[in-house]
Amino acid sequence: MGQKSIELFEKAKRLIPGGVNSPVRAFGSVGGTPVFMAQGRGAYLTDVDGNRYLDFNSSWGPLITGHCHPDITAAIHAQVDRALTFGTPTELEVELASWILERLEVPGMEQIRFVSSGTEAVMSALRLARGYTARTHILKFAGCYHGHVDALLVKAGSGLATSGIPDSAGIPEGVSAMTVVVELDDEEALEKAFQEYGDRLAAAIIEPVPANNGLLLQRPEFLQKLQKLCKEYGALFILDEVISGFRLGFSGAAHAYNLQPDLVTYGKIIGGGLPVGAFAGRREIFASLAPLGPVYQAGTLSGNPVAMAAGLACLKLLTKELYDHLEDLGQVLDRLDGNWKLVRLGSIFWLYRGELPRRASQIDPAGISAYKELFHRLLAAGIYLAPSGYEVGFLSSPMQKSDVERFIGAVG
Ligand SMILES: *Cc1c(COP(=O)(O)O)cnc(C)c1O
Numbered sequence: 001m002g003q004k005s006i007e008l009f010e011k012a013k014r015l016i017p018g019g020v021n022s023p024v025r026a027f028g029s030v031g032g033t034p035v036f037m038a039q040g041r042g043a044y045l046t047d048v049d050g051n052r053y054l055d056f057n058s059s060w061g062p063l064i065t066g067h068c069h070p071d072i073t074a075a076i077h078a079q080v081d082r083a084l085t086f087g088t089p090t091e092l093e094v095e096l097a098s099w100i101l102e103r104l105e106v107p108g109m110e111q112i113r114f115v116s117s118g119t120e121a122v123m124s125a126l127r128l129a130r131g132y133t134a135r136t137h138i139l140k141f142a143g144c145y146h147g148h149v150d151a152l153l154v155k156a157g158s159g160l161a162t163s164g165i166p167d168s169a170g171i172p173e174g175v176s177a178m179t180v181v182v183e184l185d186d187e188e189a190l191e192k193a194f195q196e197y198g199d200r201l202a203a204a205i206i207e208p209v210p211a212n213n214g215l216l217l218q219r220p221e222f223l224q225k226l227q228k229l230c231k232e233y234g235a236l237f238i239l240d241e242v243i244s245g246f247r248l249g250f251s252g253a254a255h256a257y258n259l260q261p262d263l264v265t266y267g268k269i270i271g272g273g274l275p276v277g278a279f280a281g282r283r284e285i286f287a288s289l290a291p292l293g294p295v296y297q298a299g300t301l302s303g304n305p306v307a308m309a310a311g312l313a314c315l316k317l318l319t320k321e322l323y324d325h326l327e328d329l330g331q332v333l334d335r336l337d338g339n340w341k342l343v344r345l346g347s348i349f350w351l352y353r354g355e356l357p358r359r360a361s362q363i364d365p366a367g368i369s370a371y372k373e374l375f376h377r378l379l380a381a382g383i384y385l386a387p388s389g390y391e392v393g394f395l396s397s398p399m400q401k402s403d404v405e406r407f408i409g410a411v412g
Pocket residue numbers: 117118119120122145146147148207212240241242243267268277
């Protein structure tokens with residue numbers, strides 16, 4: 001561990017709660033001192049002590065084209081020279097909206113609103129669903145994370161599972177009382193929940209590819225069942241594609257699983273590394289959103305031109321060739337075969353022990369504790385994984401087969 005990281009962390013802990021601005025960065029579940037990064041280029045990171053790492057964390061998902069892609073950097077520079085923010089509409093947000101909506105192969109994605117994080121996207125989508133349906137309850141799944149939205153910090157996955165907090169303090173019971181939690185991969189429980197709460201449900205929200213608490217790949221029939229029940233009971237079907245959007249192909253999991261969501265939330269990749277979130281859906285639903293309708297939602301820096309420029313430049317790079325390259329790398333990764341098992345969908349992967357889980361409760365704790373040793377061994381070998389066994393890894397387009405082979409060799 002580098003001396004400079006250790007010193008910076010000591011200073012950070014005095015000034016910033018826990019020394020970090022997002023809890024899972026603190027290395028709480030793997031132990032040791034967080035590495036302070038100084039530079040990224042392509043698939044590689046350099047820390048403040050000059051150590052280099054092959055980066056499988058990808059800033060938790062946004063960096064599908066790696067660090068400092070020249071197109072994204074140039075787009076940001078060009079906008080920075082014009083203005084940072086206006087607080088007025090801009091051409092760039094119209095361009096990004098049309099780039100996305102014209103290309104999304106997901107029925108009903110007619111309008112989109114930009115915000116500044118995935119959390120904000122989910123929070124706003126829920127409020128819109130409640131306002132539009134005039135209902136109160138939300139259904140979510142155990143192990144799915146949807147940002148730190150009050151009503152959804154119930155059985156919410158890795159960051160929480162990691163720090164052993166089942167629910168967050170500071171959330172009144174009345175708020176979480178309107179959240180119905182169901183296990184993933186369990187049609188029977190789902191039917192029961194809809195029978196009991198169906199007429200009060202404003203929406204059901206799911207990560208179609210749950211990737212915040214291990215990678216809990218769902219059977220397509222389960223996702224279809226959820227969609228069917230939502231339609232039957234008049235609840236909006238919300239897909240949280242903050243991780244899967246633009247990663248499993250441009251049209252995300254909605255297209256991959258042939259789903260017809262009422263609303264989709266985006267984040268991470270959509271901003272190309274700058275803070276952007278969004279929610280998209282039918283025009284008829286958005287008619288309820290301010291300034292058109294009674295559901296209020298706003299943001300001083302929403303649609304920020306620098307962030308829009310970065311997002312647009314990033315999304316323009318997402319060609320079929322790029323996804324094919326990531327899939328090729330994935331197929332090399334599939335050869336991993338030793339003490340660890342690998343589950344992968346596109347460029348998202350997860351290392352685990354025991355049986356392949358489809359529910360949070362089925363995750364083998366042996367894998368989570370063994371991950372500490374793996375994490376530090378790989379860190380010492382110049383490979384940076386997320387600092388928690390519950391977190392997934394990401395392939396990025398600057399990676400080469402030799403990078404993936406080195407990773408396989410290091411995992412052992
Ligand atoms: C990361 C994530 C969020 C939260 O996004 P932030 O930008 O961290 O607020 C929400 N939902 C899912 C599925 C995510 O992976």
